[in-house]
Amino acid sequence: MSAEGRLIADRYRLQQQIGSGAMGVVWRAVDERLHRTVAVKQLLLQPGYTPEETEEARQRTLREGRIAARLQHQNAIVVFDTAEDEGHPVLVMEYLPSKSLASVISEQGLLNPMQVAQIGVQVAGALATAHMAGIVHRDLKPGNILLGDDGTAKITDFGISRAIGDVAVTKSGILAGTPAYLAPEVALGRDPAPASDVFSLGSTLYAAIEGEPPFGVDDNAISLLHRVARGEVEQPRQAGPMAPALMQMLRADPVERPTMAQTRDLLQAVVDGRPIPTASPNARWQYPAAAQQPQQQATRVGGPAATPPPHAGPPTRVGTGSAASGSRGSSRGKHILLWALAIIAAVLVGVLAANAFGQDTSQSQQSPPPAQQQERPAPPPATTAPATTSSAATSSAAPTTSSAPPTSSATPAQPSEQDLVAVVQQYYQLVPGDTDDAWQLLGPDLQAQGEDSYEQFWDSVDDVQIVDGPAASGGNVVVTLQFTKDGQQSNERHVLGMVVDESGQPLINTDQIG
Known part of the structure; x- marks a missing residue:
């Protein structure tokens, strides 16, 4: 892909190279079928792979591109199409005249905390929608945030770089890519999750304000990786009103971080000049009083009890008793x-x-x-x-009256694995046609993403069928689904985190592809 004017996939005419790096080359191109300007990215696979490993990486990259194409949000670069050129995967994306946040930081130096908060609100909104759709970005950094001339911020490269090993140890043991924006749990070898995106977004915003990411920069990537794994973040010095928000996002324990939807509202509070909500250790972030609360109060299976909003009953953890309020x-x-x-x-x-x-x-x-x-x-x-x-x-x-009567509230019966499986089966029988009833089977974390985004996603799906499972495993339910969209089918393995509300009803609280 070295010359202008080439035609890719019999449809996309290359016009001008607009970017390049270790991942590949990005071109501005014209879609000759729809007569619109697009961005075409050719992704380069890691060298040293066997033919079998190369094919596996190619298929994985194309699959990640198809998954990213499911995301529709005004602050996310849309993936229009996937194709191949000379054996390399090609992604066709929305074209946005813009500069990356990395370029802006390089040119301007430190950014104003309020400007960074406005960028963060937009990016967190897109990521919250992505997480609800089961998409984890996995490579958030300043280079993957695009800033338009009108102040619009858009996130790009959903899951692509991770899919081709951009942040992974290669067969030779050399670290590919910088770990500066990784979450500690990822540096320790765990798979990226929505909470990892929260940390990486916090690191990105921290770098925009402080001039470097929380763990600094180091030419020795392995040394830097060890610092990341320890999770010791220095208090920001230039962040001003952004400091409390950043420190919540940068908590070393992923369970203690806010969700991405809560992060969006937290950053919005900074933009609005409202007091920043703070969370005590070992407790999830609590919405400000004016924020919209999900109707169900439940606790993530295997996680700490969520801090209930005012006047709400205590959440009940699956497998444990509920401590009544004194x-x-x-x-x-x-x-x-x-x-x-x-x-x-x-x-x-x-x-x-x-x-x-x-x-x-x-x-x-x-x-x-x-x-x-x-x-x-x-x-x-x-x-x-x-x-x-x-x-x-x-x-x-x-x-x-010599002894106080026991409280009449009782811990709801803990659901069996069969109960969890039954709820998942019921849910996927309802969608995509009956989203109103399906919405009632979601826990607070998924409902926090917003019903409008939920409806929008299922409107884009023609059909979904269970092709394997569901099977309960340690409070989660694993299921393989076949999605039909625009006449094309794709299979995805989903890990659903389950919670139980105060009445004992199992609910689907998280949805991760893996």
């Missing part, structure tokens, strides 16, 4: 106590009234004690001593 238990105990005292008072009134009308005292003394006359038993574990007079009955009230 104030709630006290309030319920007071209500039960008042109810018990009201019953006793009513009994006493009856006894006094009977005495006033001249009933035989000996007969009243032989009658059962007031507590035994009641058809409704007093709340356990209270006890009532037998009473023969009104004063004795009154004294029995003290033992009745």
